[in-house]
Amino acid sequence: MKLLKEKIVNEGKVLSDTVLKVDSFLNHQIDPLLMKEIGEEFANRFSDQVITKILTIESSGIAPATMLGLTIGAPVVFARKRKSLTLSGNLFSATVHSFTKNETNEISVSKDFLTPEDNVLIIDDFLANGEAVKGLLDIVEQSGAQMIGVGIVIEKGFQKGGAALREQGIRVESLANIKSMSNGNVEFY
Amino acid sequence: MKLLKEKIVNEGKVLSDTVLKVDSFLNHQIDPLLMKEIGEEFANRFSDQVITKILTIESSGIAPATMLGLTIGAPVVFARKRKSLTLSGNLFSATVHSFTKNETNEISVSKDFLTPEDNVLIIDDFLANGEAVKGLLDIVEQSGAQMIGVGIVIEKGFQKGGAALREQGIRVESLANIKSMSNGNVEFY
Numbered sequence: 138m139k140l141l142k143e144k145i146v147n148e149g150k151v152l153s154d155t156v157l158k159v160d161s162f163l164n165h166q167i168d169p170l171l172m173k174e175i176g177e178e179f180a181n182r183f184s185d186q187v188i189t190k191i192l193t194i195e196s197s198g199i200a201p202a203t204m205l206g207l208t209i210g211a212p213v214v215f216a217r218k219r220k221s222l223t224l225s226g227n228l229f230s231a232t233v234h235s236f237t238k239n240e241t242n243e244i245s246v247s248k249d250f251l252t253p254e255d256n257v258l259i260i261d262d263f264l265a266n267g268e269a270v271k272g273l274l275d276i277v278e279q280s281g282a283q284m285i286g287v288g289i290v291i292e293k294g295f296q297k298g299g300a301a302l303r304e305q306g307i308r309v310e311s312l313a314n315i316k317s318m319s320n321g322n323v324e325f326y
Numbered sequence: 327m328k329l330l331k332e333k334i335v336n337e338g339k340v341l342s343d344t345v346l347k348v349d350s351f352l353n354h355q356i357d358p359l360l361m362k363e364i365g366e367e368f369a370n371r372f373s374d375q376v377i378t379k380i381l382t383i384e385s386s387g388i389a390p391a392t393m394l395g396l397t398i399g400a401p402v403v404f405a406r407k408r409k410s411l412t413l414s415g416n417l418f419s420a421t422v423h424s425f426t427k428n429e430t431n432e433i434s435v436s437k438d439f440l441t442p443e444d445n446v447l448i449i450d451d452f453l454a455n456g457e458a459v460k461g462l463l464d465i466v467e468q469s470g471a472q473m474i475g476v477g478i479v480i481e482k483g484f485q486k487g488g489a490a491l492r493e494q495g496i497r498v499e500s501l502a503n504i505k506s507m508s509n510g511n512v513e514f515y
Contacts, residue, residue, distance in 0.1 A: 161438070165406065165436055166438075167402040167403070195385035196384035199392075203392065204392075210359070212351075213389075214354065217385075
């Protein structure tokens with residue numbers, strides 16, 4: 138996706154060979170028009186599928202997932218990273234380790250919003266080691282819903298997550314797939 | 327906002343005289359079309375103002391804030407509840423106590439995304455005791471930006487937050503303002 142790649146090159150900050158900061162449009166400040174175009178691009182990529190539910194994880198997945206939901210007319214469910222008092226019991230849960238934040242969270246989704254009748258597309262902002270997506274896949278499997286695939290805004294293709302998912306036969310569509318970030322330059326596949 | 331009030335009456339679950347669960351369209355599952363209409367309604371309410379930045383807080387404020395941002399062409403910044411390794415230093419911070427979750431968080435916004443030139447509208451999903459909004463106001467004040475007002479999806483008008491803000495001269499626009507939830511019935515102002 139050309140507009141996204143330009144945004145990454147122009148506004149992304151390469152903090153190391155593996156860390157890319159895109160806080161100006163995706164992870165802290167959000168560019169709503171770019172999110173809309175990302176939502177439309179996901180809709181195009183998966184236009185051969187009937188999606189009844191979009192599953193993402195708080196917080197940075199919410200904006201692109203909601204724009205996709207608006208485009209195709211499907212509800213979004215975001216997995217929560219901790220239990221809150223108003224979201225107790227009746228949950229599908231999985232454990233996710235975040236290498237960026239160096240912490241392990243339990244993520245959970247209410248059983249009210251994922252059923253065996255659902256066709257689920259997973260959306261997330263980043264794919265690196267694939268930990269978050271693995272947790273979401275676990276939750277989809279627990280629910281008995283059908284997995285359609287995974288839509289990622291930015292994949293770090295030089296890390297192992299995407300390859301591992303594709304080897305399992307899971308369809309992964311990344312709107313920008315980064316080959317390397319050596320010497321502060323972002324190169325795409 | 328009629329559509330929102332209908333949704334609250336039809337899908338909201340009154341768990342006690344003070345706790346309303348709207349997990350089916352706002353706080354866990356998200357109804358993207360409703361979020362779009364909410365964004366447009368906020369744009370109408372504040373159409374007399376020039377907004378350069380929308381400030382919200384993760385996670386449930388993100389969807390309505392992003393739809394408002396799309397409508398008026400302004401970026402959204404969401405305050406983070408904990409520091410992450412890629413969001414360090416250079417922060418405006420405030421402390422927020424959540425009565426719902428019974429925990430106190432530090433919220434923070436990068437100094438890169440709020441400046442004295444900004445005209446800021448705060449958006450949040452709920453207003454009850456007003457703790458989250460107070461934290462966001464504190465951050466806007468630290469930044470030197472101009473405060474335009476506060477847009478709330480659901481105000482619990484029987485709690486003190488909204489009255490306290492209005493007494494301070496802050497403009498608060500709530501799309502649904504709840505008068506009481508006694509006996510499991512939601513009554514609006």
